[in-house]
Each structure stands twice: as C-alpha cells, then as structure tokens.
Amino acid sequence: MSSPITAIQSTVHGASRWLIPASVVALLLAVLGGVMIGPAGPAWWRVPLELLNRLPLISIDSGMTSMEWAIIWQIRAPRVVLAAIVGSTLSIAGASYQGVFRNPLVDPYLLGVAAGAGLGATIVITVNRSGSSDWIIDPLPLAAFLGGLLAVLATYLVGSSVKNDRSSISLVLAGVAVTSLATAMQTFLLQRNSDVVRQVYSWILGRLSTATWGDVRLVIPYVLVSTVALLMHRRLLDVLRVGDEEATALGVDVSRVRLIVVISATLGTAAVVAVSGLIGFVGIIVPHAIRLVVGSSYRIVLPMSLLLGAVFLIVADIPGRILDNPAETPIGVVTAFLGAPFFLLILRTRQTQR
C-alpha cells in the first residue's frame, strides 16, 4: 500500500499528469478540425499544408489561393477562436458557480447575467432597428455586457440585503427574481416592437457565425482576468465543499471568496454572452461530464473545464455550418442537441462501471 501522501498526489496531481496534456492535444485537434471544415473554401486537406507553409522556415505548396486563405483566416479562424473562448469561459464560470453555491445544477446564468444581457440587447435592437452605423462602436455587445453586469449587481444588492442570512439561498432567489423581471421587461419590449422579434431571437439563440477578430479582441481582456482569477481560487473552492460553516471554521472568509468568484465568473460570462448570445448547456454539461470522469476536486475540474469547454464548443459549432447550408443552425440549438445525449451517455457508462 502506498503512503497517504502519494494518495493525495495521485488524485490531485498525478491524474492531471496525463489528463491536461491529453486535453491540450484534443484542443489542438479541435482547432484544426474547426478551420478545415466548412461549406465554402478550399479542400480540407489543403488547410494543414497551408498552415505548415505559414510557419517560419517551412515552405510547402498547398495550392491554396489567397481568396481561399482569406476564408480560412478571416472567417473560420476567428470563429474557431471565439468558440474556444466562449466555450472555455462558460464552462469554467459554470464550474465556479457550482463550487461557490455548492450545487452541481447551477449554470453561469444563475444570477441573471443572461436575462440582463438579453434585455440590454433587446433595448439596443429596438432603439437602433435600422441598424444605422453612426455609432462609434457597436452598441449591441456593449449593451448586452452592461445589461448582464447590472442584472447581477441588482441580484447581489437584493440578495445580500437580507439580514441574518447564513447561506446563499437569498442570493439565488434574488437571481430568480431579477431574471424574471428582466425577462418580463424584454417580453414587454418585444410585444411593442414585434418587427424586431426575429432579430432578437437570433441573438438569443447564440451566434458564432458572424465572429470577427474584432469580437475576439473585444472579449479577451475580460475573459483573461476572469479565467486567471477563477483558476487562482480552485483550492479554496475545494475547501468550500465542506459548507460555509466549516469553511469559516477552517479560516476561509466565505463571503469574500464567494463575492470574488461570482464577480470573476460574471465578468467572463457577460463578456462572452455579449458577443455570442446565449449559448446554453455548456456551463452545466462540460463541468458535469468532467466530474464524472476525473472526480470532483476543483483543482482538476477548473483547468479541465477550461480546455474541454473550448473543445466542446468548437466541435459543436461544426455541424451547424454544414447541416442546412447555406442557412446556419444556431449554435445554442446544436449545444442542446449534442449536449443532452452526450450527458446521458456518460451517466450510463458511469453506472455500468460501478
């Protein structure tokens, strides 16, 4: 029998020894697949050759025209990168929310960020229905971002105003209330402006199809701050698993940790929702699937969510491009279609193992 110290290291560090590199390889493969597959553009096999050609000191003739390269670099590449960012952010934010609320069923939209962002987007689409471009910056992602942040702020102010609350229940309930309120306001606006319903709906269902490098640049700062902050709290999320009371007795300032984690996760979520719309399922499915395979320690769940969330959304984005070409199946629909059976499969295999 090995000593207990190796027991800790084998579950926390040893497992990640091959899981993390394997996930990185999966991510690279997903990125490659994502830039190779699409309705228009060059034959798929030319893409890896051209990518090699673009590396320094290597010269291969892939036979790709500059027009075809533009499809790869200006259309597919930003879409794949954005899918990776959105998928990883929603997954790590979901896992972190599940950690601070000690509930495996919560998603990153728990405290109203999605509804707030939806309301913000609806307001902008309604006011700016002509789509006039006399704005200096695109107001849609900005309004969605601010709407999401304001909704969570409202939730926090309402939820923490409850006196003598020793749990996070009032915060969750406040999130439900704020979500309902924002959704009601959105419905009211849509009813008065039924001509924009379609536009709002396509935003809500999620979109990666119009991704540009500009979108990527827009979200990167928020997503980086959010991800780094969350990763730095992965050990404390493990301590919180014993509950608020015992974590307090173990020296954790629980409300401070919860606040920092919620702010970080919300910042990242609001940023990606602003550019991609509401892509459901990712924040629950990915951390859950990871837990079923590698266990529930956040030290491994958080980094794995980051990597596999990216893989999941890149892969989920591929069928939408080719299924009913030239129309696009919304990514939110694809994640639900892929996610639910995938989750059931993992649950089943897990049960038969036991």
Next chain:
Amino acid sequence: MTSLAFENVSVQYDGRTAVHGFTDTIKPGEWLCIIGPNGAGKSSLLRAITGVTPHGGRILVDGSPLTARSSRRRAQLIAYVPQSPVLPSGMTGAEYVLLGRNPFVTHFGHESALDHSMVNDVISRLDLADLAQRDVDTLSGGERQRLVIARAIAQEAPILLLDEPTSALDIGHQQQALELVDKLRREHGLTVVSAMHDLTLAGIYSDRLALMHAGHRVAHGPAEDVLRAETLGEFYGVSVRVHREDDGTIVVVPNRTALR
C-alpha cells in the same frame, strides 16, 4: 498551551438570545465539557468561538480578543469538530484531512510539501492509512468521525472544540473517539471544549463541567458537584439516580418511572 476565556458572551439569532452572559475561564490544557438539554445554547457557544456566529461580549485566547484576529489566524488557534460534519462525496480521506491545513495556506497559495507531510504524519499516527485513499462517501460513521478528528488535529490548533463528537457512534466507537481526543490532549497540551449529551462520559473525560440551561450557565465545577440528581432533575426535567463508583466515576442512570 493556550487559555480560553469568556467575558459576558452572548449569542443572538434573529432577536432570540441563545446564550446569555456566559463567563468562564478555561485553563491551558483543561478539558471543559458543556452539558445541558437540547436548545440550552451549547452549540451556539461553540459556534461563536469558531467565528461562524457573531457574539456579544469578549472571547479571549491567551488574553487577546478573538474578534481582533483574521479568520485565518483564528483557525490557526481553534480547530472545530462540528456536530454533523459535511464530508464531500468524491473526496478521499487524505484530501479531507488536508483541508485542515487551510489556515496555513495563503489565499492564492497551495499546500506545501510540509503540509502534505503533516497530513501524512497525522494519518499514520491516528492509524487511518486504510482510509486515506477511500472515498469518504464509503466510510462508516466511526471512520468518518476519526477522519474529522484527524482533520482537526492536522490543523495543529492549540484549542480543540468538539460538538457532540460521539452522538452518532456506538459505545465502542464513543470510547475510541474520546480516548483518542484525551491522548492527543495529553500529547499536545490541547485545551478542549466539548458539548456532550452523555453525562457519564462527560464526567469521565472532562476536568470540569459547565451546565447550561436556556442560554445561562447554571452550574459548573467537577463532575461530582454538577452531576447531582436534584440539579439534573431541575434543569433536564428528568428523574435520575447518580452513582459514585469506587474510583470516583460518576454514573448517571435514568429512573424508569411508569408502570413500576
């Protein structure tokens, strides 16, 4: 060794006072056992010491007030075994004991090799190697209790608080758990405060008893002074006989009153 003093400590929940002006001084290395009926304020007092519940008055550790310390510093001084501890499913025994090292790890930091070897040491000293790699979900009540005590010991705090440490255990495991605490107390000079329901065990293991009733400390002193039939009858509303064994052990036996 570390002393623990209470000056007029009170605890309130939603305007209801659970502890009224509790004053006591626990000497370094002493084991104080708090007894009293359900709802007397025993757990509230312990929770106030851990900082889980805010309190009025002052709780002093070696003469300086607890509220002046950060939660991390407080956890370095006080380890707490709660009444119904949460053992997160999917965690191994060793990972669980490692949680006890949290007060020594900085906010963004990770456990050092020293922390890991501390845990390793505690696990082998408490003879828990068999549990180290098992999922805590698969453990029995007695095994879980030993693991929770191991976590508290890994915390290396000079003050150990135990809330009903034996209420879920059979008589053999009760003795085992209390013997373990007693042994660790002697080895490390721990100051122990426990809340207990079993009055006989409370008398056997503690140096001194404090009887609480409706938030007030109504009696305190050695077992033979507190465990009196008339005192217990008054505050627990029970009819008991109290025996004194030749070795000084006080045994509390309930009287069967009906149909006799």
